[in-house]
Amino acid sequence: MPGGAERVLRRRIGSVKNTKKITRAMELIAATRVARAQQRAKAARPYSEQLTSVIENLAAGGAEVDHPLLRQVEKVETVAFVICAGDRGLAGPYNAQVLRTAEREIQALRAEGGDYRILAVGRKVHDYFAFRNYRIDSDYAGFTDNPTFDDAVAIAHRVRELFDSGDVDQVELIYTEFVSLGTQRAVVRRFLPLEPISVVSGSGDAAALAGFSFEPSAEGVLQDLLPRYVEARLFTALLDAAASEHANRQRAMKAATDNAEELIVKLSRAMNRARQEAITTEIMEIVGGAEALGADSGSSEEPNLEEMLLATGWSAT
Amino acid sequence: MTMQIEFVSPEDVLYSGEGDQVVARTRGGGEIAFLTGHEPFIGSLVPCEVRVTEASGSVARFAVRGGFVSVAGPRVTVLSDYAIPATDIDVAAARSDLTAAQAAEQADPNDPEVRMALQWAEVRLAAAGEGVDTATH
Numbered sequence: 001m002p003g004g005a006e007r008v009l010r011r012r013i014g015s016v017k018n019t020k021k022i023t024r025a026m027e028l029i030a031a032t033r034v035a036r037a038q039q040r041a042k043a044a045r046p047y048s049e050q051l052t053s054v055i056e057n058l059a060a061g062g063a064e065v066d067h068p069l070l071r072q073v074e075k076v077e078t079v080a081f082v083i084c085a086g087d088r089g090l091a092g093p094y095n096a097q098v099l100r101t102a103e104r105e106i107q108a109l110r111a112e113g114g115d116y117r118i119l120a121v122g123r124k125v126h127d128y129f130a131f132r133n134y135r136i137d138s139d140y141a142g143f144t145d146n147p148t149f150d151d152a153v154a155i156a157h158r159v160r161e162l163f164d165s166g167d168v169d170q171v172e173l174i175y176t177e178f179v180s181l182g183t184q185r186a187v188v189r190r191f192l193p194l195e196p197i198s199v200v201s202g203s204g205d206a207a208a209l210a211g212f213s214f215e216p217s218a219e220g221v222l223q224d225l226l227p228r229y230v231e232a233r234l235f236t237a238l239l240d241a242a243a244s245e246h247a248n249r250q251r252a253m254k255a256a257t258d259n260a261e262e263l264i265v266k267l268s269r270a271m272n273r274a275r276q277e278a279i280t281t282e283i284m285e286i287v288g289g290a291e292a293l294g295a296d297s298g299s300s301e302e303p304n305l306e307e308m309l310l311a312t313g314w315s316a317t
Numbered sequence: 318m319t320m321q322i323e324f325v326s327p328e329d330v331l332y333s334g335e336g337d338q339v340v341a342r343t344r345g346g347g348e349i350a351f352l353t354g355h356e357p358f359i360g361s362l363v364p365c366e367v368r369v370t371e372a373s374g375s376v377a378r379f380a381v382r383g384g385f386v387s388v389a390g391p392r393v394t395v396l397s398d399y400a401i402p403a404t405d406i407d408v409a410a411a412r413s414d415l416t417a418a419q420a421a422e423q424a425d426p427n428d429p430e431v432r433m434a435l436q437w438a439e440v441r442l443a444a445a446g447e448g449v450d451t452a453t454h
Contacts, residue, residue: 215361218359
């Protein structure tokens, strides 16, 4: 039926236009959130930097400590994975990259006969591993796009519980590192045990500042300090992950908007062609009909095409 | 002569600038004031009010739940995982926390978390300038 194809296409164009509006809005929202997430990551940097420098000063001051968080095990049997991805999808390869990296790590560990614990940060992480019948130790959700320090503390608390009790020998942190606006990559980082302090302190600057006095004592300060350091590192990772998520979503939504635009152009062309075809067909029918009439009556007068068209109710507009 | 003072929390830098004096309370050491030229020092903080005397002479107050103070040369750095500027303290919330903590203390006076909650509520009220009559420490 003439006009049918045109109507179908018109409807599709309408729906693609709506999609484009939505993806465009999401792109703009993600863009502002990337900026804010970067701002937050920047604001959080002094704290972890200062903590690190205090640890360096402590090491320079000759603090020797046997802290549970430094406990190295010769044979690593159980490893906890803190996996940070998003709560929501529509962020391009963001979630998939982290999840794939994490699953590979877990499989490698199991191949060696080790046991795993999963701390799922982000709803997508929980869904992915629960669906594949992995055991999930604990899950955290609802804050991945805008994490607060309290969220980091909650996760750090569970991590320390596992590590202090000896349930796990090692903790790995899997998240997306925000390298720049254009580059983010999923990384696996050793989280616990912490590197021995002698390794942490490499700078000559700290050594030059030796001669510190401590209260209550170098060891006492370190006892308080290391848990804070763990929290700060986790918080930094969460902020990085949030910034990466927004950057990925912005890119994905930009691509979606561009695709929608392209599709609209293509569909509009198809629709115009369909309309043109329908018109041509109608004219051909009318002309054919008029000629048949003219031949039938046998009159010498040629039928007026315009009159014939108007008679059939066809309108030029 | 002034010194460079930084007050840093995990989410933000709360204070950064020149100042004359920082007063805090360290674990085991009681209240301690840092002036220009203090020897290099690292201390662990108990819940306390930290007072920063700015170069202009005005005093900035913070309620601090815990953290560290580090003095190195002309720089004093206060690191706290949880700190509130005195002007931002919710006095009503602190009061109700105090009542709850006092009730919990009656039940179990030795629970470290209860002691912590109690101290934290008192510190907040003190920093906000609201007198607390229970002079427990």
